[in-house]
Amino acid sequence: MALIVQKYGGTSVGSVERIEAVAAKVAERRAAGDQMVVVVSAMSGETDRLLNLARAIQQPPSPRELDVLLATGEQVTIALLSMALEALGCPARSYTGAQVQVLTDSAHNKARIRDIDGERVRTDLSAGRVVVVAGFQGIDEHGNITTLGRGGSDTSAVAMAAALKADECQIYTDVDGVYTTDPRIEPRARRLARITFEEMLEMASLGSKVLQIRSVEFAGKYRVPLRVLSSFTAGEGTLITFDEDASVEEAKIAGIAFARDEAKLTILGVPDQPGVAHRILGPIADANIEVDMIVQNIAADHKTTDFTFTVQRGEYERALQLLKQTAATLQAREVQGDLNIVKLSLVGVGMRSHAGIASKMFAALAQEGINIRMISTSEIKISVVIDEKYLELGVRTLHEAFGLDVG
Amino acid sequence: MALIVQKYGGTSVGSVERIEAVAAKVAERRAAGDQMVVVVSAMSGETDRLLNLARAIQQPPSPRELDVLLATGEQVTIALLSMALEALGCPARSYTGAQVQVLTDSAHNKARIRDIDGERVRTDLSAGRVVVVAGFQGIDEHGNITTLGRGGSDTSAVAMAAALKADECQIYTDVDGVYTTDPRIEPRARRLARITFEEMLEMASLGSKVLQIRSVEFAGKYRVPLRVLSSFTAGEGTLITFDEDASVEEAKIAGIAFARDEAKLTILGVPDQPGVAHRILGPIADANIEVDMIVQNIAADHKTTDFTFTVQRGEYERALQLLKQTAATLQAREVQGDLNIVKLSLVGVGMRSHAGIASKMFAALAQEGINIRMISTSEIKISVVIDEKYLELGVRTLHEAFGLDVG
Known part of the structure; x- marks a missing residue:
């Protein structure tokens, strides 16, 4: 029983x-x-x-x-x-x-x-x-x-x-x-x-x-x-x-996931100092908006930083308003947003023991002319943000490249 | 406030x-x-x-x-x-x-x-x-x-x-x-x-x-x-x-109420002894069936009694089954039921201080040829059970007889 x-x-x-x-x-x-x-x-x-x-x-x-x-x-x-x-x-x-x-x-x-x-x-x-x-x-x-x-x-x-x-x-x-x-x-x-x-x-x-x-x-x-x-x-x-x-x-990769309703927000030219990530994302979290990918780069001038994150498309407008307020407070240079993006991810515990998966992924996408706008990795997945129009092509390209097709 | x-x-x-x-x-x-x-x-x-x-x-x-x-x-x-x-x-x-x-x-x-x-x-x-x-x-x-x-x-x-x-x-x-x-x-x-x-x-x-x-x-x-x-x-x-x-x-009568979905059940020839009403209605109450009017008459032979009550029409079949079981136990002569009846009631606190209201009511109905099948009274109301087909005529007759019409 x-x-x-x-x-x-x-x-x-x-x-x-x-x-x-x-x-x-x-x-x-x-x-x-x-x-x-x-x-x-x-x-x-x-x-x-x-x-x-x-x-x-x-x-x-x-x-x-x-x-x-x-x-x-x-x-x-x-x-x-x-x-x-x-x-x-x-x-x-x-x-x-x-x-x-x-x-x-x-x-x-x-x-x-x-x-x-x-x-x-x-x-x-x-x-x-x-x-x-x-x-x-x-x-x-x-x-x-x-x-x-x-x-x-x-x-x-x-x-x-x-x-x-x-x-x-x-x-x-x-x-x-x-x-x-x-x-x-x-x-x-x-x-x-x-x-x-x-x-x-x-x-x-x-x-x-x-x-x-x-x-x-x-x-x-x-x-x-x-x-x-x-x-x-x-x-x-x-x-x-x-x-x-x-x-x-025994496959290295379990599958290819994607998220269609993503939106990307970037705050440019933020003074690069401790606590800045918290000051940017704090108000977003307080508003109960879920943040997905987060990427931070040092800007070309080496004194400021650029900070990008993605949210659900439905939360985009609210997040944009909050980010603009933060930008004003932090005296950041600019806020940018993009609603026409999707996220593609390769997932598999096999990544832990197999090298070269990321470069193989990037190569496969490049071969089809798909530009990568953001990258984020974890132990068992690699995610890229690409233009929405490439979603289907990207999925099929990776599915074949990693030998996931039937039969 | x-x-x-x-x-x-x-x-x-x-x-x-x-x-x-x-x-x-x-x-x-x-x-x-x-x-x-x-x-x-x-x-x-x-x-x-x-x-x-x-x-x-x-x-x-x-x-x-x-x-x-x-x-x-x-x-x-x-x-x-x-x-x-x-x-x-x-x-x-x-x-x-x-x-x-x-x-x-x-x-x-x-x-x-x-x-x-x-x-x-x-x-x-x-x-x-x-x-x-x-x-x-x-x-x-x-x-x-x-x-x-x-x-x-x-x-x-x-x-x-x-x-x-x-x-x-x-x-x-x-x-x-x-x-x-x-x-x-x-x-x-x-x-x-x-x-x-x-x-x-x-x-x-x-x-x-x-x-x-x-x-x-x-x-x-x-x-x-x-x-x-x-x-x-x-x-x-x-x-x-x-x-x-x-x-x-100052009117004697507040209004005339009626109940359309009534049904009448009668158990005939029940030995007339103390507790018989309880033995008849107990099973009905236990089955959560609401009983409305109850009338008991001594039968012609003076040794048995006839017992009539009304229930909601939707409960009629269940009540009938229970009553038949009771009739068998009590060795009653017969069980009768009627689905085509309605109840008409005259209501008014004025009845307390004014005599002759009941007889006026019965006279008005008799004049229109409406036969009364059951009567039940309380301090402030008189109810009669009549054939369903007379409902509208009965209401209008009483409404006029007791001066309730507009103007």
């Missing part, structure tokens, strides 16, 4: 028929003897419907009230899935984030989970019930409803698996696993049977939209075995493993 | 535009210096949409999960109304039933309020915020989401007004007050400027669908001044008063 946490996304529960299909799958597994906890998202389309209502009334909507509104999406799904399970004779009970005490911080619309009380869930499991939990939502210490932001249901599932010390956390989605890159861009992309936790973290954070990054972080922190599977087709999916040797079938 | 609790029903918050109109009305009153608490229902159509989803999955839906599902309806409205208030520069904060601790019993789908914690609301009011509360819903002592049943938002509003010791509880609806009878049946029906609490209780319970009966009971118990108003037209509405002398402008 295993304790399994499964998570089904919006598409998987997008209609009455699909909810019934999920119920059948869950009931079958429970009948086979496993204890089942199911975390679900809002039915596909529901979150957008609610967002449109909110936006028709207030622009931007109050973050606190938006969470109250959006949390209803998953609440509908948990009730319907529990009914579908009971209709199959499988005892079930639904819980909202508040009811199972998914305690988060108070950052509305992008809250982070601090703790989950697994007691209530364990009681139900012991009584033979399937427990259906609303993903994406929690409460803060004052009892306000919070949401984790889009994709947060993955994090809810992993956090629940960690709290319950589940044997496996299975994320059901509309793809059948993690691929070497997005098959819509490179049709020869391959499904990976395994990927290491660290690689997955880089793949997810860099835009392979299979799993939300925070859920992978959580899985890593609490060592929750994580599996990505398709709701619609059979198959083993991709297992995210902690065993590096078992990963990636 | 007054503390006002207002309640807006589903039609009043049925669209973005209507929610904005409610917000404008609330904000104006707050700007004039009042402290405002607003209780809202689900947007019209939403509860039916959710019910249809549930019924497509499970028949009948699990009561616990149905409450989880339906509670989302009001949660959407509180978020949207709070946004609309903030968009007008009026600080507002929304709360679900669980968040303000609307503690109920555990009778899912028809729970009763036990207690409300007004502390959190008072804190917000003191800080100058409008408080927007989800009607219709609460939680039980185990933290399960409960709902009060259709129309329960009125009760939520009155209970909130009682907990806060509000100066007035104003129920906004799609009618502009309480009428002498339903204007759709008798166009000459008049709006009452005032009505006593007791009369209102009889009018509501007897089918004048303006206010939910439980809300009137609550108002009576906690002496909450209650006013019914229209969301769509200006006017003073109808004040429900505790002062009998101030009521009904």
